[in-house]
Amino acid sequence: MPLAFTVAGTLLTTLATLYGLAALLCRPRTWTRAGAGASAGARPDLARQPVTVLKPLCGFEARLEANLDTLCRQTHPHYQIVFGVRAADDPAIAVVRRLQARYPAVDMELVVDPRVHGGNLKVSNLINMMAAARHPWLVLADSDIAVDADYLERVSAPLADPQAGIVTCLYRGIPEGGLWSRVGALFIDTWFAPSVAVASRGGSSEFGFGATIALRLDALRAIGGFEVLKDRLADDFWLGELTRRQGLRTVLSDVVVGTDVTEQSLQALWRRERRWMQTIRSLNGPGYAFCFVTFTLPMLVLGLLLAPAWWNALVGALGLAARVLLQRRAAPGIGLLLAPLRDGLLLLEWLSGFAGATTRWREHRLAVDRRSESHSTPKPIPQPDRITQKT
Numbered sequence: 001m002p003l004a005f006t007v008a009g010t011l012l013t014t015l016a017t018l019y020g021l022a023a024l025l026c027r028p029r030t031w032t033r034a035g036a037g038a039s040a041g042a043r044p045d046l047a048r049q050p051v052t053v054l055k056p057l058c059g060f061e062a063r064l065e066a067n068l069d070t071l072c073r074q075t076h077p078h079y080q081i082v083f084g085v086r087a088a089d090d091p092a093i094a095v096v097r098r099l100q101a102r103y104p105a106v107d108m109e110l111v112v113d114p115r116v117h118g119g120n121l122k123v124s125n126l127i128n129m130m131a132a133a134r135h136p137w138l139v140l141a142d143s144d145i146a147v148d149a150d151y152l153e154r155v156s157a158p159l160a161d162p163q164a165g166i167v168t169c170l171y172r173g174i175p176e177g178g179l180w181s182r183v184g185a186l187f188i189d190t191w192f193a194p195s196v197a198v199a200s201r202g203g204s205s206e207f208g209f210g211a212t213i214a215l216r217l218d219a220l221r222a223i224g225g226f227e228v229l230k231d232r233l234a235d236d237f238w239l240g241e242l243t244r245r246q247g248l249r250t251v252l253s254d255v256v257v258g259t260d261v262t263e264q265s266l267q268a269l270w271r272r273e274r275r276w277m278q279t280i281r282s283l284n285g286p287g288y289a290f291c292f293v294t295f296t297l298p299m300l301v302l303g304l305l306l307a308p309a310w311w312n313a314l315v316g317a318l319g320l321a322a323r324v325l326l327q328r329r330a331a332p333g334i335g336l337l338l339a340p341l342r343d344g345l346l347l348l349e350w351l352s353g354f355a356g357a358t359t360r361w362r363e364h365r366l367a368v369d370r371r372s373e374s375h376s377t378p379k380p381i382p383q384p385d386r387i388t389q390k391t
Contacts (some may be wrong), residue, residue: 009306010315016299017319023194023294024322024329026201028170030254031158050078050135051156051214056125057085057092057143062176063260065095067146072103076152080107084129086114086121092143118230126226139214140239144260145171151255155214158251165248166240167214168207169255170196176262180269182331184261186342187273189330195294196252205250206284208240211257215239222246234279270349277353291350296323297343 053071057064071081083096096110113128126140137159139152158167170193173185196207213236220226223242229235240250263269281288293299300316300323327339 006307006309009303010309010312011303012293012299012306013303013312013316013319015293016296016303017315017322019198019293020296020319020322020326022198022201023190023296024326026194026197028197028200028252030200031167031251032254049137049156049159051076051080051137051139051152052133052135053079053081053139053141053152054126054129054133055081055083055141055143056122056129057083057090057096058121058125060091061144061260062262063146064092064143065098067144067260068095068099069102070147070149071141071151072099072106072108073149074152075149076156078135079152080109080134082109082111082129082132084111084113084125086112086116086125086128088112088114117227120230120232120235123226123229123232123235127230130226136217137214138217138220139212140210140236141212141257142210142259144262145211146174146258146260148255151257154255155212155253158253159214159216161249161251163247163249164251165215165219165243165246166208167212167251167253168209168236168240169212169253169257171209171211171257171259173261174258176260177264180263180266181261183338183342183345184263184269184273186327186331186338187346188259188261190326190339190342191294191346192276194326200252205252206241206244207252208236208238208250210236211259212253212255213239214253215243219243219246219248234283237279237283270345273345273349274352277349281353288350288353292347295343295347295350296320297340298347 055068055071061067068083083092085092090112093110093112096108099106100108100110109132111129111132113125115124115128117124117127137156139156141147155167155169158164171188172193173188175181175185199207223239223246228242229238232238244250263272277288280291296319300319304312304316323339323343324336327336331338
């Protein structure tokens with residue numbers, strides 16, 4: 001075996017093993033109430049500001065009502081929920097009406113507004129919904145997440161620190177269906193979430209996840225409102241990025257929510273995960289290029305093929321053990337058979353993600369953002385002191 005192959009194979013096995021161990025052992029740096037007391041900027045008197053939850057909806061989802069129901073049973077003392085749809089015949093409207101009847105004491109508003117403000121229809125929905133929001137703290141949450149009763153209290157608490165820009169949180173996959181939904185949940189639980197934990201432990205806070213983003217109204221105004229996101233695919237990331245450009249911190253909450261994974265076919269799963277890969281590539285090209293070391297099993301196999309030496313096999317065995325333990329922790333009832341499929345599919349999606357300037361979301365084609373092409377920090381837009389309710 002040529003020396004170059006031996007060196008390359010040993011290096012590849014070592015890097016894959018080190019990442020596998022980091023993915024298994026690292027825990028993200030999250031905000032806690034105990035640590036908040038040490039922050040000089042924290043305002044305990046603001047710890048329970050009224051909160052408006054913005055829930056953009058679009059069409060039927062199998063667990064939509066169950067997921068939205070969890071938001072109606074919050075322990076937060078003063079919150080409002082604003083639901084938004086674009087079409088008057090959207091089936092999500094019936095779900096909202098049932099929740100309004102079931103929880104008459106909960107302040108709920110439904111906005112039906114077909115206006116389109118840009119290429120990102122979710123952001124268009126949010127722009128339309130803002131006229132109904134009444135409170136100074138905002139929580140944006142995807143429609144397919146389930147939350148605990150103390151969710152709002154916990155995710156909004158860091159906003160009492162005026163140096164906090166956005167608060168976001170990790171999520172775990174909840175498979176709803178057969179094989180491919182289980183494989184999709186493993187994308188979240190054995191690749192995405194561990195990679196965030198590793199990055200967080202390394203000092204990074206350059207993230208923002210659509211599962212939950214909380215921010216103050218003044219921070220949103222300072223970046224130019226939702227309007228600056230209307231043509232961006234990665235709107236959740238850009239909320240964090242633009243507030244960071246204002247000198248504010250991105251905070252990772254200790255809350256972990258559940259998100260439905262409903263793909264029933266390889267084609268549907270491929271389309272969704274390839275879109276995620278393209279988005280990651282657009283936001284961090286160099287980092288994306290080195291993602292291959294995070295695909296533990298294929299990289300271990302390749303490294304051992306290039307350098308089939310006993311010392312390399314020992315390193316690879318350690319990496320394999322880390323990957324097995326990560327799989328068991330994430331999905332103990334599934335077994336190990338899906339791990340090779342999961343990691344192999346990740347590698348193929350990563351390779352595919354290098355191509356394409358557009359991607360598809362809910363049957364709409366969007367341009368893939370490029371971070372290097374983004375404009376400078378936008379000017380703030382004028383806003384009234386209080387947002388009026390939509391009639």
